[in-house]
Amino acid sequence: MLGGMVDVDVAIVGAGAAGLSLAHRLSRGGGPGGRPLETVLLEPPEGPARSPVRTWCFWEREAGEWDAVVSARWERLSVIGPEGEVYEAPAAPLVYKMIRSPDYERFVRTGLAETVREVTATVTEILDGPRRAVVRGVDGAGRDLQVRATWVFDSRPPRPLPRGTTTLLQHFRGWFVRTRSDAFVPEAASLMDLRTPQPRNGVSFGYVLPVSKREALVEYTEFTREVLDDAGYRRALEHYIGEVLGLGEVEVTAVEQGAIPMTDARFPRRSGRRVFRIGTAGGATRPSTGYTFSGVQRQTAAVARALARGRTPVPPCPHRRRHLEMDAVMLRALDTGRVDGADFFARLFRRNRLADVLGFLDGGSSLGRELRLGATTPVAPMAATAVERLWFALRPSRS
Ligand SMILES: Cc1cc2nc3c(=O)[nH]c(=O)nc-3n(C[C@H](O)[C@H](O)[C@H](O)COP(=O)(O)OP(=O)(O)OC[C@H]3O[C@@H](n4cnc5c(N)ncnc54)[C@H](O)[C@@H]3O)c2cc1C
Structure with a gap:
């Protein structure tokens, strides 16, 4: 289908949660003045490079944009402590929802605009350039292909992971x-x-x-x-x-x-003048929970808005800086064994309203509420870990 070089506005590498979400949004929006953006969405053939089928769970207020493909939803949630104590509560005003990736793929694919073309190919290389970037890959039949694009969004899983303290x-x-x-x-x-x-x-x-x-x-x-x-x-x-x-x-x-x-590692969201990373590769995963789906939605919506306004579409980090710092302290405290993980989570859910904890984990809480949540965790080891992180940040580098 794409013999030789093809020129487009946007190339999206990977049709997983982030790639499909961006393609979906570009099908509905476009460039400045609503001009449709010629887009190519590249996904490998069945095989080791392709991400396996999965389920995505997330919480949001009652109605949401993916409700047509939500396969299950729960209004009551529980956390069970190590000794069997049950903390059950309504999630209201939130609802916990599950989407199966094949349903999401079908839904997005059937709604794609004609200007979004899907191409089965494994991307092998992305070359940045001042005005365009070139995506190189191999299609299902082993033929080389190249796509030249004004903007490239790369969602291939990050390997290796960037290095962090924890x-x-x-x-x-x-x-x-x-x-x-x-x-x-x-x-x-x-x-x-x-x-x-x-x-x-x-x-x-x-x-x-x-x-x-x-x-x-x-x-x-x-x-x-x-x-x-x-x-x-x-x-x-x-x-x-x-x-x-x-x-x-x-x-x-x-x-x-x-x-x-x-991890507390930073995921660079810009890897060239014309090349960006989105999804897990672009830091959409919340470090303390692994939840990514909601972050992906916020991030790809922001990219689509930037493209519509004719701006440089640098994907934003969908998490607040202070939340990333709090997560880093929690991960370090867990990893060093300073806090007992089971006790930590049982306390968090026992001493706080479920909706407050979920609100914090999804990035929608106020600082005051976060300080109150923080006070219900084992304060001494968490404070010691925060001080240690500060020390790591301030000490002169040995290089
Ligand atoms: C089993 C599982 C369950 C999860 N459950 C949840 C959950 O419940 N809630 C939640 O919020 N998060 C969950 N996550 C975390 C996260 O939401 C998912 O990993 C999500 O799929 C990340 O989206 P992504 O677009 O960054 O990556 P992916 O969805 O993995 O998409 C990357 C895409 O790149 C493609 N690709 C790879 N190599 C190439 C290549 N060389 N060329 C072209 N394309 C390539 C892949 O085939 C894939 O389609 C889960 C993760 C896993 C693994």
Whole structure:
């Protein structure tokens, strides 16, 4: 389809959460004066480069722009402490929602404008330039292709990760399970069930997202430095489902697995005069939670607005600086073992309104509320960690 060189306004590399969201917005907007922007969206063929199918959960006030593809929603959420104490509360005014990536892809793809062309290709190189950048790749048949674009938005997963002082992984495996008899309450999801065996540094937890009385996504998650092997995740899920939840025999109908970076490293959002990064690669992941979907929406909406106004479309960081600093302290305190992870999260949810914690984690809280939240965490080790971070920042570099 794209033999030789093609010239467009925008090239989007990767059709995942960020790439599709940007393509969706450009299909509805355009350049200055509403001029349609010729866009190419590049996604690799089935194979190792392509991101696997996944579910995205996020919370927002009642109605939202992706409601047509929301496959499950919960108005009551719970956190279960390490000793089994349950903190259950309405999420109001928020609703917790789940989208499955294939539904999102279908929805976006069917609504793309004619000016957005999808191309199956693995991008191998992006060359910046003063007026245009060139994206080079290989299509499904092994042929070379090149796209020349005024602006390039690269959402390929960042490898290696930028270096930070602390880097943990939120790594997990989830099973979609079916039970023989009714076992779940479809309106109520658990966000964190801390009754799992705890690692020495970091934290582990399970959670249950029911989609019917007999079906749920059950996940085992750790915030630690290293992923588990296949047997490790299987053992952890079998233990959580069998021993902790007591569900007995379940049928596993689908599996998802992932590792999301939780780091205080900065993700550069501009990698050239014409080339930018979006999504996880562009710092859209909230370091303390791994949640990315909402940040991606804020970031791509801002890029689309900048393009419509004819401005240089540098993707903004969708998180406030002070939240990134607070997250960095929390990650460091977890990683050093200064705070007990299970106790930390149980206290946070026990002592605060659920909607306040969720509001903070999504970046929508006031400083006053954040200070009140902070006062409910183990203050001494958190303060010591904050001082340590300040010391790292101020000490002269040894290079
Ligand atoms: C299993 C899983 C579950 C998650 N659940 C949640 C959740 O519930 N809530 C939440 O907020 N976040 C969640 N996340 C985190 C985050 O939202 C997702 O990782 C999200 O998909 C990130 O969007 P992205 O566009 O940055 O990356 P991706 O969605 O991974 O998109 C990157 C795209 O680049 C493509 N690509 C890769 N290499 C090339 C190449 N060489 N050339 C061209 N294209 C390429 C990939 O195929 C992919 O389509 C989850 C992550 C995982 C892994």
